[in-house]
């Protein structure tokens with residue numbers, strides 16, 4: 281038997297597990313029950329009143345047998361697998377496609393036009409400092425894909441895309457902080473993401489998959505209505521059985537190529553965004569109703585949604601506590 285208990289604590293006691301334990305014992309229906317262990321399920325901040333609180337939901341276990349086993353992704357070694365899938369693009373879509381291949385015993389072979397995530401950092405630095413854009417290695421292209429160097433939220437508005445917890449567990453398995461499993465607004469900063477991406481790529485390689493950087497899809501050969509081969513960097517022809525094109529929304533050349541080849545594409549509605557930067561102290565004072573944020577509270581965030589019945593306007597993933605954007609003109 282296990283029971284879910286919710287407690288609220290002041291920010292300075294958010295990590296005081298002993299204190300949480302005491303509160304849980306007070307709240308238990310049957311005080312004679314012996315608690316075996318507790319596990320935090322969700323953590324959020326309630327800043328509606330002047331006194332800001334942390335709300336924590338705990339799973340309380342009364343028996344060893346109730347405790348869940350640690351997450352294990354069960355990847356197979358696909359070094360000599362008969363089936364292969366070629367994947368173009370090492371963004372989230374390409375990397376997750378490759379990890380799925382490892383689970384079902386298929387060998388993934390990835391081609392990425394950009395550099396690996398460490399070398400990519402130098403091109404981003406040169407873009408920020410000197411304004412020089414490397415067309416194949418930048419904020420959009422390179423190992424990890426578009427979001428890797430722009431910070432942000434682990435966030436989806438979709439409720440129908442399957443098990444989000446498994447994605448979070450997979451990220452933790454590859455080095456993300458465990459907090460993302462419980463935080464109401466999980467976040468992995470750009471300081472941590474490159475290492476996690478590197479670890480995911482290493483998992484693919486360690487299990488017998490292949491990852492090729494500086495390898496850009498430049499052409500396709502189609503025979504009898506099926507793709508037979510891809511051309512990499514205009515000179516290497518690679519025969520394919522199954523192909524996943526996971527090149528994201530910035531690879532315009534790929535859209536032109538698919539169009540030239542008469543490959544049917546369907547468009548997604550798009551959202552147009554503007555970047556707004558506020559001083560963190562302003563958001564903190566509004567959200568926490570305090571002149572200065574307590575050291576026990578994280579930089580606050582907000583999200584706004586307006587829908588007039590036909591269209592909606594909403595704030596996208598904000599970056600609480602982030603630095604001002606080097607891509608913008610002024611420091612605000």
Ligand SMILES: Cc1cc2nc3c(=O)[nH]c(=O)nc-3n(C[C@H](O)[C@H](O)[C@H](O)COP(=O)(O)OP(=O)(O)OC[C@H]3O[C@@H](n4cnc5c(N)ncnc54)[C@H](O)[C@@H]3O)c2cc1C
Nearest residue numbers: 369371372373393421422425426427432433497528531597
């Ligand atoms: C500035 C910015 C901030 C964002 N912030 C957030 C956020 O906070 N939270 C969030 O959920 N989402 C955020 N996103 C969106 C998120 O990054 C994308 O939804 C996600 O990266 C899409 O993944 P993908 O794998 O489909 O494509 P991408 O990430 O675009 O990856 C495509 C990959 O394919 C490679 N490629 C392209 N063409 C070729 C080719 N011809 N040959 C070989 N390789 C090729 C590219 O180099 C790239 O690595 C942000 C995006 C941007 C640009």
